[in-house]
Amino acid sequence: MNKALRVSCMKGYPVRVVRSHMKKGSVNPPDKGVRYDGIYRIEKCWRKIGEQAKYKVCRYLFVRCDNEPAPWKNDVHGDRPRSLPVIEELEAATDVTERKEDPSWDYDEEESCWKWKRPPPLSKRAPKARKNAKNLSPRERLLEGLSCTMCRNVMNIPVTAGCGHSFCKSCLEGAFSCQTFVRERICADGKNLRSQKKVMKCPNRKCFIDISESVKNPQVNHGLMGTIVSLQRKTEDEINEDTSGVESCQDSN
Numbered sequence: 001m002n003k004a005l006r007v008s009c010m011k012g013y014p015v016r017v018v019r020s021h022m023k024k025g026s027v028n029p030p031d032k033g034v035r036y037d038g039i040y041r042i043e044k045c046w047r048k049i050g051e052q053a054k055y056k057v058c059r060y061l062f063v064r065c066d067n068e069p070a071p072w073k074n075d076v077h078g079d080r081p082r083s084l085p086v087i088e089e090l091e092a093a094t095d096v097t098e099r100k101e102d103p104s105w106d107y108d109e110e111e112s113c114w115k116w117k118r119p120p121p122l123s124k125r126a127p128k129a130r131k132n133a134k135n136l137s138p139r140e141r142l143l144e145g146l147s148c149t150m151c152r153n154v155m156n157i158p159v160t161a162g163c164g165h166s167f168c169k170s171c172l173e174g175a176f177s178c179q180t181f182v183r184e185r186i187c188a189d190g191k192n193l194r195s196q197k198k199v200m201k202c203p204n205r206k207c208f209i210d211i212s213e214s215v216k217n218p219q220v221n222h223g224l225m226g227t228i229v230s231l232q233r234k235t236e237d238e239i240n241e242d243t244s245g246v247e248s249c250q251d252s253n
Helices: 003-011 088-092 125-135 138-145 169-175 212-216 222-252
Strands: 014-020 034-049 056-064 094-098 105-108 113-116 158-160 166-168 182-186 192-197
Touching: 003 014, 003 034, 003 094, 014 056, 034 088, 138 222, 158 169, 158 222, 166 169, 169 212
Parallel strands: none
Antiparallel strands: 014 034, 034 056, 034 094, 105 113, 158 166, 182 192
16 A cells, blocks of 8 residues: 555645546546646545455545635635545455544634644655765755756756746646636536636645746746756766766776
8 A cells, every 4th residue: 555645644634636537437537638636635545356356456535625626616615624425345445544633634614724734744855865965066966956846857947936936847837738727617507607717836735826827927037047057067077077087097007
């Protein structure tokens, strides 16, 4: 079983969900490509015998808990707390995991929104980065800090969103390529309502700021791009000098 998803289930951490049109059996899939469907919470996870009756498969109950409306609905508001559905296959399931404490991400009745009720978990990447940084030159450390949080590579044509986070231009455009900037709404009697601006949250998992304007008109951060290109060139020159020095030593021997 996926350990990270199991921990998210037990702690009640929010999980961002991206849905593909190619996924068989997916509920409310996009017409094409992939689509960001919002924030979910895993309420239960378990194992069951698969269709071939040979192996056990892991199953998860995802429940949407986002402050923004679902992309396949015409709602004006986001999700509200609701009772969980009855899962019949749980009767014959094994390794059932259910949360026994209040979730970290929950609905606040006073503020009428979903929010962190407990501090979010600390990232485990920082210690690894500090450990590997001992073997990196100052320029390489700077380049490592200029990586895109989506592709994890040094940013290529960096774009800085309105929230202050920077990404590769292609990564940012690709993340929202199948989404429209407005939400068409239709009431129950079929009458068209006024279109609503669609909120596009920052891809950074700890940021919930709307960056729709940055997605609609991405502006290349030329200052940041110049810094990255300069550092890359100097790093390549250092590597070439070290390589040529090693070759010279080998020739002399």
